Amino acid sequence: MNTKAIYAACLFAALNICTLSARAEADVTPMSYSYGSHLDIKKVLSLKQDSAPSCGVVNAQLTYLDSQSKTQVLDYRKLADNCNSDN
Structure with missing residues (x-):
């Protein structure tokens, strides 16, 4: 079999997997964090913040998988990353 065809098939499969996970993330309604909220985090998928x-x-x-491997999204407020050197 032609190696270019194999590479193209692998690339196509990888792109399909990425778009499926992006579509699954888009269907999740974010919840807002409040102090004392119980968080069931099995694996962190992504962290984003406003610039x-x-x-x-x-x-x-925060986008994460819970203990049942369902994608969850949590909105919260934090100090910007460029505050790390300030006290």
Whole structure:
């Protein structure tokens, strides 16, 4: 079999897997974190945050799998990453 055909088939399969997971993520309704919320996190899939030019509080989003391997999305607020060097 032609190696180019094999590479093309592998690339096509990988792209299909990525689009399926993106579509599954889009169907999940985010919940907002409140102090004391019980979080059932088995595996973290992604962490996102709003960009901030300086140190301050930003909106962030955590996408994760729970113990039943269902995708969950959590909205929360945190200090921006560029605050790490400030005390």
